[in-house]
Amino acid sequence: MEPLSYTRLMFLGHFAVGLAAKKLTPYTSLGTLVVAAQLVDLIWPTFLLLGIERVRIDPGNTAVTPLAFEHYPWTHSLAMSVVWAASFAALYGFFRRYPRGAWVVASAVLSHWLLDFLTHRPDLPIAPGFEREVGLGLWHSVRVTVAVELAMFAGGVWLYARSTEAVDRLGTYVLGGFVAALLLIYAANLLGPPPPSARAIAMAGHAQWVLVLWAMWIDRHRVAIRQWQ
Ligand SMILES: [Zn+2]
Numbered sequence: 001m002e003p004l005s006y007t008r009l010m011f012l013g014h015f016a017v018g019l020a021a022k023k024l025t026p027y028t029s030l031g032t033l034v035v036a037a038q039l040v041d042l043i044w045p046t047f048l049l050l051g052i053e054r055v056r057i058d059p060g061n062t063a064v065t066p067l068a069f070e071h072y073p074w075t076h077s078l079a080m081s082v083v084w085a086a087s088f089a090a091l092y093g094f095f096r097r098y099p100r101g102a103w104v105v106a107s108a109v110l111s112h113w114l115l116d117f118l119t120h121r122p123d124l125p126i127a128p129g130f131e132r133e134v135g136l137g138l139w140h141s142v143r144v145t146v147a148v149e150l151a152m153f154a155g156g157v158w159l160y161a162r163s164t165e166a167v168d169r170l171g172t173y174v175l176g177g178f179v180a181a182l183l184l185i186y187a188a189n190l191l192g193p194p195p196p197s198a199r200a201i202a203m204a205g206h207a208q209w210v211l212v213l214w215a216m217w218i219d220r221h222r223v224a225i226r227q228w229q
Contacts (some may be wrong), residue, residue, distance in 0.1 A: 009065070010119045012149040012186050014038050016156030017111045018215070023163040025104040026224030030160070031216030032092065032101075036108035038208065039084055040075040045205025047075055048198065055198050062121050062139035066194035067201070069123045078113055079127035085109035119145065142190065153182070164222040171221035178214050 018037035022030055035042065047053040053075060058068035074080055089106035093099065117124055120135035138145050157179055166172045195201050 009041055009067075010115055010149070011189060012153040012182060013115050013119075014041065014112055015182055015211075016149075016152035017108055017115070019156035019160035021104050021108050022224070023159045025098070025101040026163065027098055028092075028096075028101040028104065029216055030219040031212055032105065033108060034212055034215040036088060036105045037112060038212075039088060039109050040081065040112050041205070042208055042212070043084075044072065044075045045202040045208075047072070048202035048205070055201060057194055057196075057198065059194050062137065063142045064119070064139035064145050064190070069120070073125040073128035076113070076116060077125040077127050077130075079130075081110055081113035118148075146190070149186070162225075164224050166222050168221055171218070174214070174218045174221055178211075178218055181214070182211070 014037045015034065018030065018034035021033045021037070022028070025033070044053060048055060053072040054070040055072070056068040056070050057066060059066040061068050069076070075084075085106040088109050089102040092105045093102035096102075113124070117134060118136050119138040121137040121139060122133050122135040124133055124135045126132045126134065138148065161175065166175075195204070
């Protein structure tokens with residue numbers, strides 16, 4: 001769990017979107033929704049390792065993150081977010097034949113850029129090769145960032161818990177454990193030392209897939225309550 005604290009990105013806010021989305025698309029697995037909301041942060045560590053994108057340790061870059069996002073247009077530009085959203089939704093639609101789910105999945109992928117736009121200082125590219133960078137810089141304030149992310153997370157957990165019910169005991173415990181783990185990782189993120197290297201960030205980033213598996217596991221032990229559509 002500890003290395004996960006090296007990622008230093010918006011975290012709870014994206015998971016909040018994945019959890020809340022369940023209410024809109026009850027037949028979609030929480031695992032899929034978490035992947036959608038976190039898609040570009042799940043791809044980013046791989047692109048870092050491959051040298052396609054670059055990050056530098058820079059304590060004080062903003063109050064919240066000690067990272068300077070030097071080059072990440074393929075995962076984090078607005079244009080590429082649209083491409084990722086369309087691709088992931090198309091794949092989902094092809095395999096699941098559930099149009100409502102495909103639309104929600106696409107929106108969740110896009111929500112990632114919007115939330116990063118809110119938090120990052122102006123370092124988010126508009127498109128690869130187009131140098132204009134944007135960001136509203138919520139990360140300049142730790143207090144406001146934490147308040148916003150915790151409120152979003154509480155809302156997401158509440159919506160997910162209310163729109164599903166446990167089919168067995170595990171359904172409650174596995175969800176409770178997930179919430180606790182995310183909060184611990186978040187605290188470690190904020191309070192821990194800066195990551196030792198860009199490589200450590202990339203390695204830690206891959207550990208996020210464990211959380212995706214965990215979300216899939218939760219979904220196997222809970223069913224949607226209102227089975228509309
Ligand atoms: Zn991101």
